[in-house]
Amino acid sequence: MSAAKLTSLATSTLSLLLERQRLQASHPTLHLQIISTNLHKIRDGVIALRNTSDDEAAESLRAHYERLRGMFGEEAAEKAGLHTIPPPMPPSPPPLAKRVPSPETTYEPYTDEPSPDPDENGILMQQRQMMDAQDVHLDHLSSSIGRQHHISLQIGDELEAHTGLLDALDTELDGTGARMSSARRKLERVAQGAKRNGSTVTIALLILILLILIVVFKT
Numbered sequence: 001m002s003a004a005k006l007t008s009l010a011t012s013t014l015s016l017l018l019e020r021q022r023l024q025a026s027h028p029t030l031h032l033q034i035i036s037t038n039l040h041k042i043r044d045g046v047i048a049l050r051n052t053s054d055d056e057a058a059e060s061l062r063a064h065y066e067r068l069r070g071m072f073g074e075e076a077a078e079k080a081g082l083h084t085i086p087p088p089m090p091p092s093p094p095p096l097a098k099r100v101p102s103p104e105t106t107y108e109p110y111t112d113e114p115s116p117d118p119d120e121n122g123i124l125m126q127q128r129q130m131m132d133a134q135d136v137h138l139d140h141l142s143s144s145i146g147r148q149h150h151i152s153l154q155i156g157d158e159l160e161a162h163t164g165l166l167d168a169l170d171t172e173l174d175g176t177g178a179r180m181s182s183a184r185r186k187l188e189r190v191a192q193g194a195k196r197n198g199s200t201v202t203i204a205l206l207i208l209i210l211l212i213l214i215v216v217f218k219t
Contacts (some may be wrong), residue, residue, distance in 0.1 A: 006045040010064045011133045013038040015140050017071045036080040037074060039065065046085055056090060060126060062087070174184040 001009075016031040018040070023030055049058035060086050065119045069077050069084065077083075 001045040001048070003049060004063050006042055006049075007064075007129060009038055010043075010061065010068060011129075011136050013042070013068055014071075014133050015137050017068060017139065020138055021071065034078070036076075036082065039068060039072065039077075039080070039082050042068070043082065043085060050088065056122065059088065060122070060129075064129075067116065070174065127159055 006082055010121055013035055016035050020027075020030045020032075020035065042061065045059045046058050049061065072080075072082070125170060
């Protein structure tokens with residue numbers, strides 16, 4: 001795998017690790033298998049780059065791998081078989097050549113300007129890679145915030161729908177209560193009418209019985 005692909009893989013793995021650290025309390029196994037597989041690929045790629053004598057890229061990726069492994073956790077890394085990659089052995093110093101005195105000694109002109117840093121390009125490359133990784137993480141974070149906003153809007157719509165249903169139910173209950181009150185008043189009027197009519201019927205029956213008794217005694 002080329003150094004560019006390994007760098008891209010390390011960036012995506014960094015995003016997964018950041019998301020896993022953020023949600024580890026509720027999802028302890030989130031992205032665990034994917035992160036482990038990616039770290040194995042990065043480790044194998046670094047070792048392969050060393051064999052191709054691309055020491056600068058291999059050392060940069062080795063440092064990335066060690067940081068990602070540290071974020072993954074020592075215990076989890078040991079369980080997954082993700083061992084550290086030892087730094088490269090320093091090259092052996094060349095044999096000292098026999099010093100031959102020169103007939104003339106040359107002096108370079110003095111200057112106050114500092115000599116350029118030979119590793120400046122490497123530092124700039126690492127900073128650019130870190131900025132790219134941060135941009136990717138921010139993109140993922142923005143996408144997550146967008147999804148949460150969309151979910152919040154859906155929840156708000158559902159709450160509004162439930163509120164409308166509750167309002168309709170309240171209206172129906174009010175109508176039912178009004179109808180029950182009207183029916184109760186009608187029943188009360190019927191009961192009062194029955195009481196009054198009952199007294200009249202009783203008087204009529206007594207008069208009828210009295211008339212029957214008069215007729216019986218006269219005969």
